[in-house]
Amino acid sequence: MQQLIEVARQLLTDKVVDVVIGYEQGAFGVRPAFISDVASCAQLIFDNRCVHNLVSYLSPRRTHLAHFQRKAIVAKGCDIRAIAALVREGQLKREQIIIIAPRCGGVGRNASLNKPQQLEVNTVAPRCANCTVREPRAASAKDTAEHKEILADYVVGEVQAPPPIAVDRDARINALDAMSIQERWQYWQGELERCIRCHACREVCPTCFCVQCLADKTQPQWIESSPHARGNLMWQFNRMMHQAGRCVDCGECERACPVGIPLSLLVGKMAKVVKERFDYQVSSDPTVPTPIGTYNQEDKQEFIL
Amino acid sequence: MSTSPAPQIDAPRSGSAPTNFEPRIIAYVCNWCTYTGADLAGTSRLPMAANVRIVRFPCTGRIDPIFIMKAFERGADGVIVSGCHPADCHYNAGNYHARRRFAVARELMIFLGIDPARITFAWVSASEGNKWAELVNETTERLRAIGPFKDYQALRS
Numbered sequence: 001m002q003q004l005i006e007v008a009r010q011l012l013t014d015k016v017v018d019v020v021i022g023y024e025q026g027a028f029g030v031r032p033a034f035i036s037d038v039a040s041c042a043q044l045i046f047d048n049r050c051v052h053n054l055v056s057y058l059s060p061r062r063t064h065l066a067h068f069q070r071k072a073i074v075a076k077g078c079d080i081r082a083i084a085a086l087v088r089e090g091q092l093k094r095e096q097i098i099i100i101a102p103r104c105g106g107v108g109r110n111a112s113l114n115k116p117q118q119l120e121v122n123t124v125a126p127r128c129a130n131c132t133v134r135e136p137r138a139a140s141a142k143d144t145a146e147h148k149e150i151l152a153d154y155v156v157g158e159v160q161a162p163p164p165i166a167v168d169r170d171a172r173i174n175a176l177d178a179m180s181i182q183e184r185w186q187y188w189q190g191e192l193e194r195c196i197r198c199h200a201c202r203e204v205c206p207t208c209f210c211v212q213c214l215a216d217k218t219q220p221q222w223i224e225s226s227p228h229a230r231g232n233l234m235w236q237f238n239r240m241m242h243q244a245g246r247c248v249d250c251g252e253c254e255r256a257c258p259v260g261i262p263l264s265l266l267v268g269k270m271a272k273v274v275k276e277r278f279d280y281q282v283s284s285d286p287t288v289p290t291p292i293g294t295y296n297q298e299d300k301q302e303f304i305l
Numbered sequence: 306m307s308t309s310p311a312p313q314i315d316a317p318r319s320g321s322a323p324t325n326f327e328p329r330i331i332a333y334v335c336n337w338c339t340y341t342g343a344d345l346a347g348t349s350r351l352p353m354a355a356n357v358r359i360v361r362f363p364c365t366g367r368i369d370p371i372f373i374m375k376a377f378e379r380g381a382d383g384v385i386v387s388g389c390h391p392a393d394c395h396y397n398a399g400n401y402h403a404r405r406r407f408a409v410a411r412e413l414m415i416f417l418g419i420d421p422a423r424i425t426f427a428w429v430s431a432s433e434g435n436k437w438a439e440l441v442n443e444t445t446e447r448l449r450a451i452g453p454f455k456d457y458q459a460l461r462s
Binding site: 176177181182183184185186187188189214222223224226228229230231233234236237238240241244245266269270273274277278291292295296297299300301303304305 | 369370371374375378391392398401402404405406407408409410411412413414415416417418419420421425426427428440456460461462
């Protein structure tokens with residue numbers, strides 16, 4: 001943590017950046033922090049409650065951070081993939097940001113605990129299962145031209161022990177796939193019934209970057225805005241169509257959902273579809289095109305007559 | 306589209322018993338191939354079910370999958386999506402892009418519990434009037450068997 005604070009202090013003192021986006025202790029657990037003066041750097045923390053994906057603050061949709069010219073961000077290895085997603089889609093330039101990547105031992109689902117606790121199978125965030133990016137790599141002089149992946153500018157913190165592996169989400173998706181069409185309809189209607197259309201799933205998402213969302217358009221109104229079954233289904237359908245091949249699977253939508261809709265099953269299914277059909281996998285390489293933004297003449301078309 | 310509850314797609318006839326159910330089918334077609342192909346089917350006087358209403362698009366690349374959902378929302382029982390064969394697109398690659406999108410949308414709809422038999426994806430060229438007529442008849446037959454999409458129509462709005 002000391003290392004993190006020192007890096008932030010240095011960046012702000014040297015005026016390399018105007019703001020450091022990180023985590024701090026709030027009244028209820030950990031919350032995002034926007035540090036723009038050297039004195040406040042000591043507030044920065046990183047522990048296993050820091051589950052938030054702060055990259056959503058880098059999205060151009062976040063106009064309240066626009067007055068900061070240069071930003072540094074505390075990004076876990078998994079969050080760096082979200083930065084890559086924004087760079088891939090032309091929403092951000094790598095040079096615009098400084099990445100401070102903490103070594104991560106997994107994060108919990110609950111950011112609102114007053115102090116970090118030992119992670120258990122039922123408290124660890126689902127995205128930490130089989131994570132391969134807990135040890136972020138810093139860019140070195142050798143990496144320049146041909147290295148395509150987004151690497152950290154600073155890697156901070158101690159090497160951490162791996163977290164316990166959480167419940168297997170694929171098994172839940174497979175169980176849904178095994179149901180009949182009618183059963184799946186009933187299942188999703190039951191889940192979406194609780195939706196209050198707060199759009200937290202959109203607000204928290206780093207790859208939801210449209211300046212005007214289709215859900216906010218009323219002329220014509222493609223997505224009914226009242227929290228009723230028809231609009232709820234249309235909203236998640238539209239969100240998933242936009243997220244297919246964009247989603248970096250950080251699971252923030254599910255965490256932010258105040259009524260506990262299992263949104264990670266939807267994004268997980270989308271990830272499976274783009275993997276199987278287009279051989280696309282989330283990575284921190286921004287030069288790989290998004291599967292929906294490109295095509296292959298040999299794409300499978302078994303469903304088209 | 307307005308928010309008022311009224312605009313349902315009017316039924317060919319208002320049969321309530323399943324025996325004389327006539328499906329309402331919306332066809333999203335591309336201007337250059339399928340629309341012309343459907344035109345050919347018409348001028349060739351091919352017998353076709355009268356259940357299909359065509360919406361013409363410049364290209365399949367313009368057909369957002371949300372249109373399919375909207376058709377169901379407004380009371381359609383089935384949807385046909387059709388455009389130029391691969392390598393025939395008037396804009397070179399519109400149908401390739403559309404194909405990827407439709408592939409994802411179809412799997413998403415299946416995952417959400419929408420019967421894929423309600424949606425027909427096809428490539429119909431300008432010279433395939435016969436294929437279009439067959440497609441229309443087959444889809445109508447299939448939907449007569451499946452019945453109205455009551456589940457979607459019953460969703461609260």
